[in-house]
Amino acid sequence: MAVGIRDVARAAGVSTATVSRALGKGPVSDALREQVEAAVRATGYRPNLSARRLRSQATQTIGLIVADIRNPFFTAVSRAVEDAAYRAGMRLILCNTGEDPEREALYLRLMQEERVTGVVFAPTRRTAERLRPSDFAFPLVLIDRTGPPGGHDGVVLDNAAAGAALVDHLVEQGFSRIGGLFGSTSSTAEERREGYFAAMRRHGLAPQVRTVLPEAERAQGEVARWLAEPGRPEALVLSNGLILMGAVRAARAAGIAWPGGIALAGFDNEPWTELVEPGLTVIEQPVAEIGAHAMGLLFDRLKTPDQPVRKVVLSGRLIARGSTERRTSSGS
Amino acid sequence: MAVGIRDVARAAGVSTATVSRALGKGPVSDALREQVEAAVRATGYRPNLSARRLRSQATQTIGLIVADIRNPFFTAVSRAVEDAAYRAGMRLILCNTGEDPEREALYLRLMQEERVTGVVFAPTRRTAERLRPSDFAFPLVLIDRTGPPGGHDGVVLDNAAAGAALVDHLVEQGFSRIGGLFGSTSSTAEERREGYFAAMRRHGLAPQVRTVLPEAERAQGEVARWLAEPGRPEALVLSNGLILMGAVRAARAAGIAWPGGIALAGFDNEPWTELVEPGLTVIEQPVAEIGAHAMGLLFDRLKTPDQPVRKVVLSGRLIARGSTERRTSSGS
């Protein structure tokens, strides 16, 4: 039934060592290599990767741990990571944590048991803080969210600058009562909030911020309440694509129309942000680059384990659309 | 350095067999089990899954092969599959084929080498046709797309009915020049087209169909050309979410407005289809159920390998929105 390397060896009239070498990169005479290849075809042999990994101590596997693959940002990044991985002959194990530190710990443990070659990880703030490099036998590259300085390689957006850029844009468009709604679980949201704060101060404006679990439903509820309050903001900065979507829903549900109703500016240039009238102003993240860079850092670290920790900071790009267009009448 | 089961055994003063049993489900006295657990904690032991898999011949791994994880339909399904997998103590290997039969073959070969427990697969039509059950040592469950009858377990939408439902809805709304744009690579698109054909005939209308690679860009280009032609359709049926998005883009770019310009009806109830004014009429697919059912079929097949092939057919749900609203003026 299950054909192993011994069967191939017997069919080719050589030893198992020769078969292994012929299939790998060991030195084998051309004649024998051809015999082996013929025997492989004849028997339909497929190597057993578990055995190979056990013996060679190289799993050729990388783990990807994100909050939720349905978050379009992670979807796009994961695709880039997967491409890079398979191009390097590695397989990808996918894990969704749902922003739950316990599941994060569970999956990190799993990665150790898998003896993975490396891991790309978007940790919650709580986990990022207690992430000690010495705990892991493999390189860990953080994406989107950063840990304490000097801990792990990582690739992140210049979140503070991006948050500030949205405020600057809104101010430029004539808004002053600018609120901010930020995710509660990631360092990324925190940095974006800091950027928002700094910019607001710089413009001499009074910040109003709230935080929420980074899910569309939560954001929608929070924004709905907020918009119903007296003295509500004229403009809102939303810290990621899901929260932005929730805000759009809430504005729609409240019957607030563009322009003049509420200005919305967020993150992640998802296809739909262009389609929803009159277009949503967003910071576009270089998702493909983030994934590719993460794998690059990972491979570099494998090659030279002792090089200093590197943090790649990429810039977002502001895409101004109708949702933040200059107000026609000045609000009270 | 690397702590193995022997180290644990030594620390606990027992044999490796006892450690293995204590960690697994073998019969071990409570006293020894505690000693072992203490030793595991003391040594920081993590089992080596490659070794475990090799010996036990159970990989606890399932493969998921889809065209592109960025297609929201697959994103959602994959999340459901992943949930079910991890709930059953299995890991998930993710593969993107980009609708390329060669990569499909590559990944199927990889799955054999991984000795996976099972595979969930959305094949292209070409691959589905030549998929022989006897070629694989593991159960293969097809999703979204179906193979030749009697081949593999699968869970699909009632695509013909769904395609027809969209036509019926459009006719009901007063449209008669109804075109259809369908994906070229999947049996699913083909079935939806058949449903479209049948319904058009039933209504005595003349079908106009085109096919396209299922990507937003391709669809946008095709629809743009189509809309510029004389005698263009008043309404369009689009065979999946990406194609629908391309059509929306093309309509926008051509400056065609709702209602009265072009009626659009498609598949996949993505969040943005509700948000883009005046809302897009779609067939909602039960994505979570599809993923869950697929895993259910997989586990059933593992339990009783010889049961007859089952094909689960789920119904879509028509969600009527503004994009297909009754036309105010009757067309020529």
Place this chain on the structure above:
DNA sequence: GGTGCTTATGAAAACGTTTTCACAGACCCT
């Protein structure tokens, strides 16, 4: 024509587990 160096090959060890097998002790039944 021995000595040394490289190269291709096979035998056997090794990778880290789980599982089989044998066995001792406890327990139950006549």
Place this chain on the structure above:
DNA sequence: AGGGTCTGTGAAAACGTTTTCATAAGCACC
């Protein structure tokens, strides 16, 4: 008390590869 059936345990085999080690053959060099 003897024979039988459980139960918990350890020694050792097994899983399917890769890698180490030894060896023989080929070649060049003095």
